[in-house]
Amino acid sequence: MDNLAIARILGEIADLLEIKNDNPFKIRAYRNGADIVANDPHDMASLDLKGLQEIPGIGKDLAARIREIADTGDAAFHQELLAEFPPSILDLLGLQGVGPKTVARLYRELGVKTLEELEEAAKEGRVRSMKGMGPKKETLILKAIDERRLHGGRHLLPDTHDAAVAYVAYLKAHAPDAQIEAVGSLRRGQESCGDIDILASGADAALMDRFIEYKLVERVLGQGDTKSSVRIWGGFQVDLRIVSPESRGAAMQYFTGSKAHNIVLRDRAIGLGLKLNEYGLFRVDDESRVGGASEQEIYEALGLAWVPPELREDRGEMNAAERRTLPTLIEHRDLRGDLHMHTTESDGRHSIAEMAQAAHAAGLEYIAITDHSRNLAMANGLDEARALAHAARVRAEDGRHGVRMLAGIECDILADGSMDLADDCLAQLDIVVASVHSAFNQDRQQMTERILRAIENPNVDVLGHPTGRLILKRAPYALDIEAIIEAAARHHVAIEINSQVDRLDLNDVQARLARDRGVRLVISSDAHSQAALAVTRWGVMQARRAWLTAGDVINTRPFDDFRALLRRNLR
Numbered sequence: 001m002d003n004l005a006i007a008r009i010l011g012e013i014a015d016l017l018e019i020k021n022d023n024p025f026k027i028r029a030y031r032n033g034a035d036i037v038a039n040d041p042h043d044m045a046s047l048d049l050k051g052l053q054e055i056p057g058i059g060k061d062l063a064a065r066i067r068e069i070a071d072t073g074d075a076a077f078h079q080e081l082l083a084e085f086p087p088s089i090l091d092l093l094g095l096q097g098v099g100p101k102t103v104a105r106l107y108r109e110l111g112v113k114t115l116e117e118l119e120e121a122a123k124e125g126r127v128r129s130m131k132g133m134g135p136k137k138e139t140l141i142l143k144a145i146d147e148r149r150l151h152g153g154r155h156l157l158p159d160t161h162d163a164a165v166a167y168v169a170y171l172k173a174h175a176p177d178a179q180i181e182a183v184g185s186l187r188r189g190q191e192s193c194g195d196i197d198i199l200a201s202g203a204d205a206a207l208m209d210r211f212i213e214y215k216l217v218e219r220v221l222g223q224g225d226t227k228s229s230v231r232i233w234g235g236f237q238v239d240l241r242i243v244s245p246e247s248r249g250a251a252m253q254y255f256t257g258s259k260a261h262n263i264v265l266r267d268r269a270i271g272l273g274l275k276l277n278e279y280g281l282f283r284v285d286d287e288s289r290v291g292g293a294s295e296q297e298i299y300e301a302l303g304l305a306w307v308p309p310e311l312r313e314d315r316g317e318m319n320a321a322e323r324r325t326l327p328t329l330i331e332h333r334d335l336r337g338d339l340h341m342h343t344t345e346s347d348g349r350h351s352i353a354e355m356a357q358a359a360h361a362a363g364l365e366y367i368a369i370t371d372h373s374r375n376l377a378m379a380n381g382l383d384e385a386r387a388l389a390h391a392a393r394v395r396a397e398d399g400r401h402g403v404r405m406l407a408g409i410e411c412d413i414l415a416d417g418s419m420d421l422a423d424d425c426l427a428q429l430d431i432v433v434a435s436v437h438s439a440f441n442q443d444r445q446q447m448t449e450r451i452l453r454a455i456e457n458p459n460v461d462v463l464g465h466p467t468g469r470l471i472l473k474r475a476p477y478a479l480d481i482e483a484i485i486e487a488a489a490r491h492h493v494a495i496e497i498n499s500q501v502d503r504l505d506l507n508d509v510q511a512r513l514a515r516d517r518g519v520r521l522v523i524s525s526d527a528h529s530q531a532a533l534a535v536t537r538w539g540v541m542q543a544r545r546a547w548l549t550a551g552d553v554i555n556t557r558p559f560d561d562f563r564a565l566l567r568r569n570l571r
């Protein structure tokens, strides 16, 4: 059982306790526990009670619970809580603007147990009758339900990845000689995935039995000799297909998709007198096999270079593959710097030195410390005096932990487009990332003008998470992104691909547009802890989907080169 699966159960216990209005210390203990387990580099399942308790923040009780989950797949306490509330109530959690306390009240006061019942109650105006609620809250709830429907059943890429890796490892343990891999949208690195598609070749039919015996399986949706589907804990649907080795490449190609890419590829085959399906590539006239064991073989037989899965979206890749002009995509190891991270000075969990040490251990050459500015009071944002004092501390640590450091800030762009901190303060820093964290509901023109004004400020070097979206949760704010991109190019403001797993902002299409319009891009973690530095892997994935090469992303350059490209250092 991997850390994330354990963390999910602990987190769900915290949610259920909160719905129950249980002891806040207990709730916090589980919530922190979930956080620690999710972010700790040790494999929890392999630690004994003593080893678990050596991890800061994990006490005796929590250690016992973690062991129980690792050993049995669940905690009895979790099951008890689930027996008290209809499990459907957990579906209400995570609705934008509906916290556990509200869920508890909706259940107690209105008897609401499901999304449908909540929608009905809101439509009938019953929610507004509750204390502290009003028609406005009701409208927000209905909007949140609509958003949820829109995304129904999809999961963030990193969550899907973790679930798939664990499942594939389990299958491989039972079929060591088979080739088993995840395909579908997951292999294409799409930011959200509808399900997990696993392909096995060279495995015998017994693997299907092992597949449905996996300990996280909640329900078997379909079972056959070559294809089965299950639903596993966490809400993922997983499909397994078993194919013969001679069809492996064809099946990988077919089930990796995308559907749009496949259709163009199949049409190309038809034009060449060939037939392409998940079993192979065949000649139409005599039905003889042209290829199918490897993807390479298929693309080559169709006169194409092999196309990296991230580009298989019918966005020009066929043409480039035919002309042999596919880009050499950026890789995670190309990143030398990380330009957006937080410390305990605002809402991060680790100190300047700790973040620097973790960055060094992760192989980075330089970082920027960019805590929040004053306007984000919730995150204990810095005013001018604190920002400058913090910068002095960062500079004092520069070079002492194996990485070069820039003293920066993530400065709020206020509602009118002015910067949260005074220009003479910003001018004294090494890098300023400007971001929107408030007044999301402005109309398109207002929001566009607001960000344009920030871009025009000579102290702004990077535009942070430019569209404000939260994947599967919050739509981007209304914005003329093209106008923003053009202004950023004109003013030499770099634009961030924020690697937070639910942001990935800019997205792939926007990042590609930005590059095409001459904008310099950076890929940043926006880490709030040491472990969170690793999320740049997902930012890089998004950059690959944007066709970016290492040369398009300025934090792939050595420190001095990078620094010279910051807007404040250009002349």
Ligand code: DGT
Pocket (backbone or CB within 6 Å): 183, 184, 185, 186, 190, 192, 193, 194, 195, 196, 197, 254, 255, 256, 257, 258, 259, 262, 263
């Ligand atoms: P998802 O699951 O919504 O995140 O996206 P995918 O791309 O993983 O879609 P999925 O799981 O429905 O199917 C996996 C792949 O199988 C898909 O990318 C391409 C292929 N495929 C599925 N249905 C069709 C189809 O009707 N025609 C063609 N050409 N390919 C298909």
Ligand code: CA
Pocket (backbone or CB within 6 Å): 184, 185, 186, 193, 194, 195, 196, 197
């Ligand atoms: Ca899929």
Ligand code: CA
Pocket (backbone or CB within 6 Å): 184, 195, 196, 197, 239
């Ligand atoms: Ca599927």
Ligand code: ZN
Pocket (backbone or CB within 6 Å): 410, 435, 437, 464, 465
């Ligand atoms: Zn931010």
